[in-house]
Amino acid sequence: xxxxxxxxxxxxxxxxxxxxxxxxxxxxxxxxxxxxxxxxxxxxxxxxxxxxxxxxxxxxxxxxxxxxxxxxxxxxxxxxxxxxxxxxxxxxxxxxxxxxxxxxxxxxxxxxxxxxxxxxxxxxxxxxxxxxxxxxxxxxxxxxxxxxxxxxxxxxxxxxxxxxxxxxxxxxxxxxxxxxxxxxxxxxxxxxxxxxxxxxxxxxxxxxxxxxxxxxxxxxxxxxxxxxxxxxxxxxxxxxxxxxxxxxxxxxxxxxxxxxxxxxxxxxxxxxxxxxxxxxxxxxxxxxxxxxxxxxxxxxxxxxxxxxxxxxxxxxxxxxxxxxxxxxxxxxxxxxxxxxxxxxxxxxxxxxxxxxxxxxxxxxxxxxx
Numbered sequence: 001x002x003x004x005x006x007x008x009x010x011x012x013x014x015x016x017x018x019x020x021x022x023x024x025x026x027x028x029x030x031x032x033x034x035x036x037x038x039x040x041x042x043x044x045x046x047x048x049x050x051x052x053x054x055x056x057x058x059x060x061x062x063x064x065x066x067x068x069x070x071x072x073x074x075x076x077x078x079x080x081x082x083x084x085x086x087x088x089x090x091x092x093x094x095x096x097x098x099x100x101x102x103x104x105x106x107x108x109x110x111x112x113x114x115x116x117x118x119x120x121x122x123x124x125x126x127x128x129x130x131x132x133x134x135x136x137x138x139x140x141x142x143x144x145x146x147x148x149x150x151x152x153x154x155x156x157x158x159x160x161x162x163x164x165x166x167x168x169x170x171x172x173x174x175x176x177x178x179x180x181x182x183x184x185x186x187x188x189x190x191x192x193x194x195x196x197x198x199x200x201x202x203x204x205x206x207x208x209x210x211x212x213x214x215x216x217x218x219x220x221x222x223x224x225x226x227x228x229x230x231x232x233x234x235x236x237x238x239x240x241x242x243x244x245x246x247x248x249x250x251x252x253x254x255x256x257x258x259x260x261x262x263x264x265x266x267x268x269x270x271x272x273x274x275x276x277x278x279x280x281x282x283x284x285x286x287x288x289x290x291x292x293x294x295x296x297x298x299x300x301x302x303x304x305x306x307x308x309x310x311x312x313x314x315x316x317x318x319x320x321x322x323x324x325x326x327x328x329x330x331x332x333x334x335x336x337x338x339x340x341x342x343x344x345x346x347x348x349x350x351x352x353x354x355x356x357x358x359x360x361x362x363x364x365x366x367x368x369x
Contacts, residue, residue, distance in 0.1 A: 030231060030242035032215055033175075033195045037182040037240045044188040045181065049166060049174070049196070052185045056158035056192065059220075062142060065155070067135040070105060075125045077118045082125075084145060086138075092145045097190050097221055098138075101148040105129065105136070139221060146189070147221035156226055156259045158192040161218050164263050165194065168270045172196035172213075179238040190223035195240065197233070203280030210234055210246060212273050216266060219255075226262045227252035230273050291333035296365070303330045311358045316342050336362050 046052040066086055074085040082099075083091045094102060103110040106128040113121050137149040149155075165172075174184045175197050184195030197213035210232035218226045228251050234244040251269060253262030297303035300321060307317045316339055323338035324330050336359055343355040 027234075027244040027246055028248060030229070030233075030245050030248070032229065033184055033193075033240040033242065036186055036193045036195070037178050037180065037184075040182060040186045040188065042181065044186045045183050046185040046187065047183055049162070049185060049194070052187060052192075052194065053159060053162040053166060055187055056162055059141065059187075060157045060159050063146070063220075064140055066138045066140055068138070069132060069134075070129045070136050071131045073125075073129060075122045077122050080118050082118055082121055084138075086140075092138075092140055092143055094145055095189055097223065098145045098148050101222070105148060149222060152256060153222060154255050154257050154259050155220055156218060156255060156263070158187060158218050158220055160260075160263060161192075161216060161226065161266070162194065164267050165196070165216060165270070168267055168274065169196060169214075171200065171274075172198050175213075175236045175240060176238065178240050182240065184240060190221055191217065191219035193217045197236070198277060201277045201281065203232075203277060208234070212277050213242065214270065214273060222255060225252045225254050226259055226266075228266050228269055230269050291336065291365075292331055294332050294365070296330050296332050296335055296362075300330075303335070307335070307362075310362060312339065312362075313355060316355070332362055332365055 046055065066088070068087045072087055076083050076085060076091070078091070081093060083093055084102075085091055100110050102125070103113050106125055108124060108128055113124065116124060134151055137147075137151065137153060138145050139147040139149075139155070173196060175195060177183060184193075186193045194216045195213070198211060201211045202209050203211075211234075212230070213233055213236075214228055214230040216228040217224060229248065231242065231245040231248045233242045236242055249269060251262070251265055253259055253265070296306050303321060304317050307320070308314065312320075320335055320338040320342055321330065323341070324334040327334045327337070339355075339359040339362075343359060
């Protein structure tokens with residue numbers, strides 16, 4: 001059975017690298033993971049889903065929300081750094097993202113404030129921060145403020161999303177390591193991104209082979225929405241471009257009061273992906289069982305004629321029949337298995353791919369039984 005599966009995977013690896021129509025459906029190239037790949041530093045990349053989840057759980061453990069009125073932040077300068085004074089008596093620094101949010105809260109341009117002397121910036125914030133009884137929400141981790149939000153923002157922790165993913169996508173894993181070492185699993189100061197595929201989940205859709213995959217993303221600090229994109233793909237290159245994807249479904253949810261409802265929506269999307277994979281996989285297993293039981297012809301002459309009719313090169317037919325006879329007979333499966341072994345001897349990749357494709361098509365004969 002392993003040889004048959006490899007034929008199908010090899011055929012997928014040779015899929016064209018441009019968007020085409022499959023029947024009435026457009027096959028698209030997805031570049032979201034590619035963009036993530038080239039904007040992430042090595043310290044934002046994780047080797048496994050467990051490592052990413054552990055990191056996100058630790059960030060949540062050491063983070064806390066502080067609520068206070070904006071005019072009580074009382075910025076001050078220490079060692080040329082701008083610090084915010086909290087009502088509980090602590091001082092915290094600003095990340096690049098929270099500094100940007102602070103500037104928006106004060107109605108000033110970040111680029112303008114960056115040109116100020118630190119003491120001038122302190123005075124500018126003191127005079128421009130809104131005076132309001134509505135508290136603002138500060139996410140603090142250690143001695144830093146990671147984000148500043150109004151009362152309408154509802155945080156969803158990255159670890160909560162990954163717990164859903166780990167629960168329902170048990171057979172999925174990151175794609176192959178990218179050309180620059182990127183893994184598809186990222187978490188930085190501003191957001192988290194996760195790219196997973198099922199490398200064993202190949203199924204047939206309208207005569208072509210596809211495997212399932214999905215992206216999920218989130219931000220604990222308001223950098224981006226909660227979201228996911230699921231798809232069936234034919235190939236992923238080392239730049240993490242997903243080639244010739246079909247059945248692309250995207251879902252996003254803003255960080256408002258109902259954001260946690262989005263977790264259940266994402267759970268349902270992944271469960272649907274898994275259910276479709278399992279259904280198609282069961283159908284494929286049924287085809288293999290039939291192929292193991294169905295003879296291609298009543299005798300050697302009939303088998304050779306049938307193989308030739310399906311374009312199998314003559315120099316493979318005789319040896320394949322000898323191998324199949326030794327395995328117990330001229331069943332469709334034994335002949336596909338034998339031919340798959342023989343095609344790997346081909347010196348030229350193009351010839352091997354053409355032969356593999358013709359061999360794989362023999363399995364369709366079992367479906368007609």
